[in-house]
Amino acid sequence: MGRVARRWRVQRMTARGVVGAPEDQLAGEEPLEVRLHGTPFTVTMRTPGDDFDLIAGFLVSEGLVRDGEQIARMDYRSGIGATGERDYNVVDVRLAPGTPLPDPSAQRNVYTSSSCGVCGTASIEAVRTVPPYDVGADRCTVRLDHLLALPDRLRDRQLLFDRTGGVHAAGLFTPADGGQEPDLVCVREDVGRHNAVDKVIGWALREGRLPVKGAVLQVSGRASFELVQKAAMAGIPVLSAVSAPSALAVDLGEELGLTVVGFNRGTQLNSYTHGHRLVPA
Structure with a gap:
């Protein structure tokens, strides 16, 4: 659809006033x-x-x-x-x-x-919704070097963000054979971070992949309560965010057995709950 983004003439300004009138692209909402x-x-x-x-x-x-x-x-x-x-x-x-x-x-x-x-x-x-899957029983492990690479791998696929700078992204990474980097199987973007996650989970449902065992859900923003809950509802055991989690998100992750990762910026990260799934390279 042509409503994903549209052009708009803007006035570009500095402290001295208008310096140009380029076209900008706006994310559709x-x-x-x-x-x-x-x-x-x-x-x-x-x-x-x-x-x-x-x-x-x-x-x-x-x-x-x-x-x-x-x-x-x-x-x-x-x-x-x-x-x-x-x-x-x-x-x-x-x-x-x-x-x-x-x-x-x-x-x-x-x-x-x-x-x-x-x-x-x-x-x-x-x-609160009750997850149909026991994510706490998922015995998957994720190599830390692989996990630290996920934000950049997701960023490389954020095509709408490149055009508009105004959308969130979520990416679903599933285990690969032979200890290779996880496979990026689905990326979705939206003005709402929860919508981006729902689009990824909906794709997994329609592809017959639920529960998504051993998977990592990487998001471009913060880890909120609702995103932890959505991951659990899809059977995803690891949620990784580039920004901070909320206190309620951490509480829910601890309760459900879901690994919550925050401040994943490529060189280091914080593990808030169930860090036993994260292993050195």
């Missing part, structure tokens, strides 16, 4: 309404593109699905208006027979902004 069987469920702000991955990952994060076969169909058809034009900001999801619909109390009461992945939940209890 539009609302996406998600309907379940025709009933509005939530509205989230996102960068258009990979919408079906985003929705699939969101449903995993919410604990509504854990297998790709539980999603019977996703399409934009419910967004066709009276003029016959299709609205690519409305997606209807049909769950497979036997897949329970969410309790009405789980419906997001307000839209989810691009900076918040749990806004709009109806109760404090609804913020």
